[in-house]
Amino acid sequence: MADDISTENTEVVLDEAELEIDDAVKKKLGVGFWIAIVWLVLVVGLAFLAPVLPIDGQNDVAAGGRLESPSMDHFFGTDAAGRDVFARTIWGARVSLSVGFIAILSGLFVGGPLGIIAGFFRGKVDAVISFIFLSLLSFPSLVLALLIVNSLDRSLKIVALVLGILAVAPIGRLARANTIVFAEREFVQASRVIGAKNGRIMVRELLPNVLIPMSALALLGMAVAIVAEGGLAFLGLSVKEGATWGKMILEGADPRTLRTGTHVSMSPIMVLFLTVLALNYAGDRVRSYFDVRETAF
Amino acid sequence: MAGSGLAPLRDRPDVLLRVEELVVEFPVGRKDVVHAVSGISFDVAEGETLGIVGESGCGKSTVARAIVRLNDVRGGKVMFEGKNLAVLEGEELRKSRPDLQMIFQDPISSLNPRRKVRDVISEGLKVWGSQMGAWSEGRIDELMHAVGVDPKFGDRRPHQFSGGQCQRIGIARALAMDPKVLICDEPVSALDVSVQAQVLNLLEDMKVRYGLTLLFISHDLAVVKNVSDRIIVMYLGKACEIGAADELYEHPRHPYTRALLASIPEPAPTVEVSEGDIEGELPSPINPPKGCRFNTRCPHADEICYEVEPQMEAAGDDHFVACHHPVAVSIDD
């Protein structure tokens, strides 16, 4: 017996040395991820602070004139109505970002639980939920959005809600697929053998594992929702009041404005592009960062 | 039924777990059924280790999973402390769980990658908090120490441990429930040879220390023999032979057991057994052969084997075999 105890201790000692190596070389998110985050924080911060920033109101006509090129006075120039494009871009961020955020949050809170429940219980519950997801997916999304927005109200709340409904199916399906994979893993069975109740298994064992791919998708989804708002704007059905990125791009997109004042559409396009890029990239990094090494040495 | 019959069941007061005519079937497609386990009976006495050995697809893991009800049971009984576990449902089933714990094959997959190992081990105590008395960090430390994982690594996550260490953590998780029966489903087959012996020794130590009864499932005949008191040899959902470990390996009576033993490549230079080769491959469990299920590969099969299923019959002291033509006891006796 004495010999065995020393054996056990030995392994512990050896592991200590090895674990130190393991920690020293921890995976990194990379510089790119942090650049993306800085950009997102900047955009969100500016949007949040818009009312107190020393910028024009969104509908103020600037002193300079119409379709003026970018200058120190107007970083992004002025539009066809002579309004400061930079200021409008910041005001527009408020609407575009809120729409994206609210939409994806409702997608997460509805789609996530539904997907986990479907993947965990399978059988009839799964059949019903999956059918709902499939129906939602087969709905032409912009048409659905148009229908609802047109008949109800072109308010921020409704637009965000509609885009949220559209986010339910993709997020839910991802949650379901991941749940199915993890539910077959032995640690879930172990939890069952221990006597944990279904709710506990779903919350303690499955949720933490499903949450990572879900939040990675949520970042991508936020980008999709922001873009979708732009799409609605192009069809004349975005939020009624105030500037949005989509509406600004649309205003700058008619051939005449494009010819003489390319900056009117290109400025918001650039900001939108960088924001979407940052969200996509951050989502991608999060996914691969949390991709747990399944095989230990 | 080949390998059926209640003959191997013992009428002893210290029998802790008694499995009678267990049947497990899985539907595939619309009408097909996989006959994973077709009427197997055995019992385990308190403090005993029962080994179940057989090739992949013989149903040995299904038996284990059926006992802890990770699979649904089609027929038969699983008697434990006067209750038939096979028919329990809902809360009653859940309440029976702590007594029978399980260790899984893949040590890494059996631990939640997102949880700290201390949480993994204490999970059961938290689930049963009120019934099992307040759990303490001290108890977790003690368990971790017992299985040879330094408690100071409790805040690490499973992927920071080696396979052998993860298996130790899995054992600690099971022991935390203070179980009476520990079911080990291929606990060492995913481990490196040099680590395998550590875990086998640990299981033997824990068995003594916590007064466990073990059900040990493996495809490795040498490993099973090392840990078991009694052994069942399974083939295609049926039991072929049951007996005391040493007796069974010394005097295998079923042609399949003989073939298995003859197939093992031995690292030690002993005499090679050349007879008992079996040809062909495992038949499909969807349409198992009629009569004796081993008849497609058995060198001794004749008409009766294709028609009538052999029953378990006594073949010696605590030795039972289900075969129409059991192999005679070796000449060296």
Add this chain to the structure above:
Amino acid sequence: MRYILQRIGQLVMVLLAVTAITFASVNVLGDPLTNILGPLASVDCTDVEAGLVEDISTRGGTSQGDCEVIALTRAEFNLDDPLPQRYVTWLGDIATGDFGTSFQNQLPVSTVIKNKLPVTLRLVGMGLFLSIMISIPWALLSAYRANRAFDNVSTVVSFGLLAVPNFAMGVILFYFFAVRWQIFPTRYDPSNAYSQIKSLVLPALTLALPLAATYQRLLRTDLITTLQEDFVHMARAKGLPSRTIMVRHALRPSMFSVLTVFGINTGALLGGTLVIEQIFSVPGMGGEIVTAIVRDDTPVVLGIVVIIVTAFVVVNLLVDLMYSILDPRVRRG
């Protein structure tokens, strides 16, 4: 075969569910009567009949007469029936090819669709063709030398493409190719087949570029996974040349996830060309449905939704069939 039948059943159910929801929402959210008759519909006929409201003859009509019109219209459009019954009636009409009549211009909806659908189909077809022709060779090249210069540049390019919203892509392409360099027309030119195709190049490219980037990312990832499979090592161990291995061994088993996404995207495309058609003033279904929705032209909206959802269903069915062609493991009875 059974699997396919099951899928068909499921997809028909989807078709019914989606049309039912659309039917209900257009009828509940907007008052169809108002849409047909305009302000006239607001006359309160119960009050008129009860004599509570006097006849008004100043506007060249009487409320009594108005009420007759209303009653006739209600009868014509079955508006007095309960909603489910109206849905079934409508469904029956659709099944016989009767899509109803547009509220706006009194044209049969089927004529509207017949005029607009071909342009949209051509646009989507060109977009898909371009996206496949770009993405497959691109993915093969970047996976062949993963993480080398070409692949790294590809990653940047595809990330960039994915971050350009399709309307922004449209505006950019429109600006450079139509406004600035005037290679392509700024408006859809229906004069002859050549000019029609030419007009669709930019919108198709707008559609294709982000799709190509999506497919390239997916296919590249799967190809890299496949290239680490043993059967690819085996093919190399057999001494087969790299090109053969990439195209004949690795490509086919790597197509599954890209195929799934392809199905979903393609189905959604018919409804997703709205914005692009708007930017390039393509006279397709997109513009039509937007107008119809804004003007509450219920029959047209419903008709186009039916077409789009049917397309989604059919495409996904085709994708399922493709699976079984690509992967013999799915081909089960």
Add this chain to the structure above:
Amino acid sequence: MAEPLLTVRDLSVRFPTTRGVVQAVNGVEFDLEEGQTIGIVGESGSGKSVTAKTLMNLLPRSAEIEGEVTFDGRDVREIAAKGEDHFWGVQMTMVFQDPMTSLNPVKRCGEQIAETLRYHLGHDKKKAISESIDLLERVGIPEPAKRERQYPHELSGGLRQRVVIAMALACQPRLLIADEPTTAVDVTVQKLLLDLLDDLRKERQMSMILITHDLGVARGRCDEVAVMYAGRIVERADSHTLFSDSRHPYTDALLRSIPRIEQPSHTRLDPIPGRPPELINPPVRCAYAPRCRFAQRNCLEEIPDVSGVVGMHSFACHYPANTERGEAALQSNLDRGETAGGLHLHAVAEGAS
């Protein structure tokens, strides 16, 4: 004596990773005669598979390879660099562990054999298919004409591995590298497959490198066995000598730690403490020393050279087992009350100060 078919000299393989350089194979040397079988035994991560893949030119481009590999007098790495056709698959080929994953799931079995014949031997389609059927018959597959039309998932594990063997042997290679060829199948099937490989090898005068973690398989099927640990060959001998008179403490301990069929049940096993080392930036020392019962101070400071006893038996150890020197080392460890772990602790403490 004739020139060996394959000579490997001072072969090292490194993989640069974000976590550091993985020293996967380190100074591996061996010869293989025509018609001979050598077994390479080791645990996962010991470098046995990497060695095989190096010979087959299957490593990723990022691998840094050093050393010399000669096949039939030709430099194999040069052949790889030139991208020569009709060498791999014709002269030398390989069989992998898992028969399910080593067959392309979307191609018919016959087609997969036939494409090799068509590419290397220029057979037309018809001839290639009929020859494939002959090959399937030769490896003992019943109803070969029917099997040729089937997909891999329609066959059992054992049959699939036979298809893989038929595929590998299609062009009559002179060297077959079998990487854990029977790990994924059951013992009864394993025996049949190993018998088949033995038959084919004798029939064709083929050489074979058999890679396995199963000491029993290595003993029964190989003329010579090399034991690998942490990227090095630590002991090499003809199979009888290796298993009856091992010298390296690792081989010795491995043989003691595995349960044996002839031992009575509940025999206490003698495990090796600890676990194999990580191969990232390994310290200069005998890699086994921290787990070794015989290890002395110098084992933690220098890598032992390979030394020979008699003839073909060689090993790399300062204090070999089953020798006086080794016994003395063990005794002195026991006297000091130091096991392998104690020794290691000692070294760590010293390194820290």
